[in-house]
């Protein structure tokens with residue numbers, strides 16, 4: 344019997360293998376480039392060369408902050424390096440409860456629960472809250488972890504056009520009034536950098552009796568004068584039922600959380616499978632995250648600096664003629680067109696020591712491939728100027744700008 348398969352799986356694997364070989368042969372392969380060192384001022388060492396880092400989510404430049412590093416080291420001395428199990432058995436440490444209190448205070452919520460990643464948080468929380476017979480309404484360009492959580496829940500899955508409140512209202516209106524409903528959106532969209540129309544989403548959720556969950560992966564440390572996120576930015580107070588966030592972007596750690604009313608958190612603590620059946624956050628990461636929220640509040644100058652750098656970066660790229668879409672935040676898409684052009688832009692920039700990365704289909708629609716550049720509080724304005732010169736030269740060479 345011939346064991347060599349020729350099925351759809353084999354063909355899928357072969358197609359990707361061929362595509363990767365082509366990219367590698369043309370020096371256009373940028374997946375998982377190893378960073379050898381992280382240096383002061385948003386610099387990294389890649390293949391022995393120092394580059395300006397424009398692909399990091401360390402929005403406030405907190406990676407390596409002495410207070411945060413110290414907190415992590417102390418936690419290792421006190422608790423060791425692992426939790427050896429799930430929270431409900433041997434895994435709950437005082438640093439976990441401390442972290443959850445810190446998050447609840449930071450987010451002006453009654454309580455908080457943590458998980459081991461943002462991805463897992465979305466998956467487990469959405470699928471715990473809703474199920475068959477319920478309805479979930481999700482923005483079309485929400486993060487993949489939200490989409491996966493909605494699919495896993497088994498609820499009726501309705502996607503509204505990006506930030507289109509009329510469409511959302513139409514879908515809410517069409518759902519049976521008696522069913523449970525959940526509206527869910529990113530606060531800052533991870534590919535485009537624009538902000539959800541929270542006041543309107545809140546109004547519609549109330550009007551149609553829907554629960555509201557907002558993913559704050561890219562708004563904590565970014566939006567609001569104090570950096571506490573999207574509610575502060577819109578001056579709305581405590582209006583989101585489930586405030587989801589990650590501990591892996593502005594917060595230099597790993598993990599995810601939900602801040603909410605006490606009873607909601609207690610429900611998740613007793614019902615969500617990723618909490619009950621998966622090990623707790625390692626002590627060093629919990630302690631690092633705990634200290635980071637405090638540093639954000641103690642060092643508001645970082646947010647001012649991030650805002651100034653963001654303004655300089657978006658304004659500069661626009662005046663060079665780039666299309667930066669609707670971004671208002673530190674995530675700055677630099678539209679290139681087809682995938683190949685985005686890869687070539689990346690190569691040009693990296694050859695000139697500006698570390699950017701491409702985002703191509705299917706992560707974004709075909710024809711909207713881009714560099715997804717980011718700027719942080721750790722960049723110096725003169726460095727941002729230099730990066731823009733490099734991106735501008737590359738854009739001219741590839742015919743993206745004139």
Ligand SMILES: Cc1ncc(COP(=O)(O)O)c(C=O)c1O
Pocket residue numbers: 460461462463465486488529533558560561589590591597598599
């Ligand atoms: C909007 C959004 N939500 C959730 C996640 C997942 O978070 P984590 O990386 O902590 O798993 C990400 C990270 O890429 C994200 O951008």
